[in-house]
Amino acid sequence: MARCTRGAPAQIDSVRRSRAEVASGTSELRFAASAVRRLPLRVAWFTLRARRRARRAGDAFSLSSALRPQKLAELLAVAAQRRTVVELGTGTGWTTIALALADPARTVVSYDPVARGRAAYLALVAPSVRARISFVTAPAEDGPGDVLGVELLFIDSSHEREPTLAQVAVWRPALAPGALVVFDDYGHPDYPGVAQAVDALGATGAVCASMFLWRPT
Numbered sequence: 001m002a003r004c005t006r007g008a009p010a011q012i013d014s015v016r017r018s019r020a021e022v023a024s025g026t027s028e029l030r031f032a033a034s035a036v037r038r039l040p041l042r043v044a045w046f047t048l049r050a051r052r053r054a055r056r057a058g059d060a061f062s063l064s065s066a067l068r069p070q071k072l073a074e075l076l077a078v079a080a081q082r083r084t085v086v087e088l089g090t091g092t093g094w095t096t097i098a099l100a101l102a103d104p105a106r107t108v109v110s111y112d113p114v115a116r117g118r119a120a121y122l123a124l125v126a127p128s129v130r131a132r133i134s135f136v137t138a139p140a141e142d143g144p145g146d147v148l149g150v151e152l153l154f155i156d157s158s159h160e161r162e163p164t165l166a167q168v169a170v171w172r173p174a175l176a177p178g179a180l181v182v183f184d185d186y187g188h189p190d191y192p193g194v195a196q197a198v199d200a201l202g203a204t205g206a207v208c209a210s211m212f213l214w215r216p217t
Contacts, residue, residue: 031069038073042101047072050094050121059092059117066094074209075154076102078180082151083107086174088140088167089157089184093118093133097125099154100132109134109147112157140167144174151176156184164197172216179216186212 031051035044047069054062067075076098079085083106085099090112099108115137122130140157144150153171155164168181175181183198185191187210198212205214 034069038069039098040076040102043072043076043098044069046097046101046124047094049124050097053120053124054092057120061116062092062094062121065091067098071209071211072098075099075182075211078182078208078211078213079103079106079152082180084149084176085109085152085154086144086147086150086171087111087154087156088171089155090116090118090135091156092116093121093135095154095156096133096135097121097129100129101125104128107132107134109136111136111138111140111142113137113139141170143170148174149176150174151179153179153181154184155182158193159185159188159191160193161196161200162193164193165200168197168201175216181214181216183212183214184210186210 028051032048035047039047050066051063053059072095075095079099079102083103085106085108087096087099087108087110090096090110093110096108096110100106110133112135115135118135122133140155141163150171153175155167157167158164164183183194186194186198186207188194194212198214201214203212203214203216205212207213
């Protein structure tokens with residue numbers, strides 16, 4: 001009886017890489033289909049280009065932390081007609097840029113104590129879009145300074161109870177009448193501090209795509 005032989009280690013590694021590449025390619029196709037189906041065309045195009053750039057650069061942080069198309073679509077929907085937007089927690093700026101792309105009359109100011117490779121992704125959009133975006137490298141708890149009339153406050157920063165409460169306290173006076181505050185990752189098991197902060201505020205609102213939507217009175 002012929003005896004089966006195992007492939008050489010290099011051959012086995014090659015097969016494993018090929019399978020991983022096929023799986024990765026399938027995942028990217030699904031992501032692209034979701035982005036095109038759910039997002040405004042300009043936002044979808046930016047998202048796909050940013051994702052390609054991140055993969056080529058080995059930017060695992062952006063690939064893992066950026067909002068997925070479904071959640072981003074929900075955020076853009078609740079942001080509709082809100083022209084002065086503040087984001088607490090920039091990351092590499094994908095959500096910031098998407099918010100600016102979605103409405104040509106919108107300005108977005110984003111705060112983060114750490115600057116993470118934003119320039120590479122800003123370069124993917126036109127100067128007219130970049131002109132409506134401001135990145136502030138500072139803790140969100142530092143407050144609004146001269147930023148007033150905030151119509152949408154998107155909180156996606158520490159995900160911890162006390163810092164989140166501090167951010168709400170310092171930004172609340174800068175909110176416009178009827179403003180919407182969005183807490184990202186509400187109910188996420190890895191970030192219990194978000195729900196704890198919402199409970200401590202006594203906030204009532206709606207949950208949408210793991211975001212808590214609150215209109216302070």
